[in-house]
Amino acid sequence: xxxxxxxxxxxxxxxxxxxxxxxxxxxxxxxxxxxxxxxxxxxxxxxxxxxxxxxxxxxxxxxxxxxxxxxxxxxxxxxxxxxxxxxxxxxxxxxxxxxxxxxxxxxxxxxxxxxxxxxxxxxxxxxxxxxxxxxxxxxxxxxxxxxxxxxxxxxxxxxxxxxxxxxxxxxxxxxxxxxxxxxxxxxxxxxxxxxxxxxxxxxxxxxxxxxxxxxxxxxxxxxxxxxxxxxxxxxxxxxxxxxxxxxxxxxxxxxxxxxxxxxxxxxxxxxxxxxxxxxxxxxxxxxxxxxxxxxxxxxxxxxxxxxxxxxxxxxxxxxxxxxxxxxxxxxxxxxxxxxxxxxxxxxxxxxxxxxxxxxxxxxxxxxxxxxxxxxxxxxxxxxxxxxxxxxxxxxxxxxxxxxxxxxxxxxxxxxxxxxxxxxxxxxxxxxxxxxxxxxxx
Ligand code: HAM
Numbered sequence: 001x002x003x004x005x006x007x008x009x010x011x012x013x014x015x016x017x018x019x020x021x022x023x024x025x026x027x028x029x030x031x032x033x034x035x036x037x038x039x040x041x042x043x044x045x046x047x048x049x050x051x052x053x054x055x056x057x058x059x060x061x062x063x064x065x066x067x068x069x070x071x072x073x074x075x076x077x078x079x080x081x082x083x084x085x086x087x088x089x090x091x092x093x094x095x096x097x098x099x100x101x102x103x104x105x106x107x108x109x110x111x112x113x114x115x116x117x118x119x120x121x122x123x124x125x126x127x128x129x130x131x132x133x134x135x136x137x138x139x140x141x142x143x144x145x146x147x148x149x150x151x152x153x154x155x156x157x158x159x160x161x162x163x164x165x166x167x168x169x170x171x172x173x174x175x176x177x178x179x180x181x182x183x184x185x186x187x188x189x190x191x192x193x194x195x196x197x198x199x200x201x202x203x204x205x206x207x208x209x210x211x212x213x214x215x216x217x218x219x220x221x222x223x224x225x226x227x228x229x230x231x232x233x234x235x236x237x238x239x240x241x242x243x244x245x246x247x248x249x250x251x252x253x254x255x256x257x258x259x260x261x262x263x264x265x266x267x268x269x270x271x272x273x274x275x276x277x278x279x280x281x282x283x284x285x286x287x288x289x290x291x292x293x294x295x296x297x298x299x300x301x302x303x304x305x306x307x308x309x310x311x312x313x314x315x316x317x318x319x320x321x322x323x324x325x326x327x328x329x330x331x332x333x334x335x336x337x338x339x340x341x342x343x344x345x346x347x348x349x350x351x352x353x354x355x356x357x358x359x360x361x362x363x364x365x366x367x368x369x370x371x372x373x374x375x376x377x378x379x380x381x382x383x384x385x386x387x388x389x390x391x392x393x394x395x396x397x398x399x400x401x402x403x404x405x406x407x408x409x410x411x412x413x414x415x416x417x418x419x420x421x422x423x424x425x426x427x428x429x430x431x432x433x434x435x436x437x438x439x440x441x
Contacts, residue, residue: 007117340389
């Protein structure tokens with residue numbers, strides 16, 4: 001017996017139905033926001049991720065050399081592929097670009113609850129728009145998806161932060177541009193580490209200032225109101241004041257979108273990925289349990305970096321399927337799917353040809369139809385029809401063939417009706433309209 005590899009999942013039909021339910025909501029809500037679906041390769045050149053995604057992701061890559069000696073990696077995230085696609089079409093593409101994707105990603109992480117080595121993400125990105133209207137559009141799409149899945153605002157919160165504000169704060173604390181990535185990384189990891197470890201990381205970034213920096217960073221991290229944030233930004237001069245009004249505008253827009261009540265200002269979020277430049281956010285359950293359900297933000301320099309050409313404003317987020325399914329399941333919000341054919345066709349052993357021709361006709365008309373794959377007596381076939389969950393059986397015996405008719409039997413009530421073979425589909429449509437044939441899309 002072979003098991004799945006650690007961190008990989010099998011999806012038997014029930015699990016696949018649950019996954020597809022979530023994917024359906026992703027697609028429906030994204031289309032309501034006028035985003036268009038796109039796809040990118042699963043296997044990419046390794047260099048697409050090195051430097052661009054940041055150390056954390058590079059350390060988790062599934063990579064190898066292919067038979068043509070190319071260094072390749074399974075995609076750990078979609079953002080670099082998207083940036084490459086848009087950069088290659090930068091001059092011809094209509095802006096704003098509003099694209100989404102539902103796809104599989106791979107990271108060599110330690111498998112644990114909510115974290116696997118293969119997982120699905122819903123990505124939505126909006127490129128070509130520098131203003132906060134775009135950030136608000138994305139965050140409200142994220143909130144609308146979670147609400148459509150049944151999560152009420154009391155169950156999750158979007159923790160909103162800002163890399164640009166952090167850059168101003170770190171500048172005011174004397175941190176140089178070169179020291180910045182290490183300090184931001186220490187802040188990102190600080191929630192999962194002991195204070196001594198964060199102090200050590202800050203000390204490494206700025207020798208002699210570790211303890212003082214930790215204190216200042218903790219003070220900033222504790223800011224959770226717009227008033228407190230505006231006061232702190234005020235100390236950063238004109239740039240701070242201008243950032244403060246961007247914050248206020250974003251919060252106002254999110255209110256207008258109806259997404260305001262689940263937004264929390266939380267400066268402890270800086271995001272692990274290296275390319276973010278502006279507003280960033282992560283979604284967590286309000287219980288505080290579990291890893292992030294989603295994360296994203298603005299990344300205005302990635303396109304320029306990848307193409308060597310001009311920058312293009314960009315922002316986006318991804319929702320992961322694993323933490324989301326756990327959260328939905330924990331709140332009783334995952335529907336159980338009953339899968340049953342619309343019709344079960346029961347035929348006499350001498351009427352095989354006529355039986356299969358009816359099966360084929362109703363299938364072509366859009367009904368899902370099943371029949372016994374064993375040659376067995378009517379009684380056994382009816383038992384099989386009952387187990388299949390179908391509401392109606394279509395019966396084709398000697399009499400029916402002689403009369404060129406079919407018997408429609410309601411498997412619940414036992415009521416049956418013989419109809420002319422040529423009018424079968426219109427009779428089924430009649431039942432359909434009366435609500436008699438559920439499940440046909
Ligand atoms: P990320 O925060 O690395 O962002 O991932 C987004 C979400 O994917 C996480 O919140 C989590 O739900 C899920 N996820 C990440 N790693 C795993 C894993 N090993 N197992 C299960 N789920 C996981 C990004 O990937 C960015 N590229 C998002 C983005 C799009 N930013 C701009 N546009």
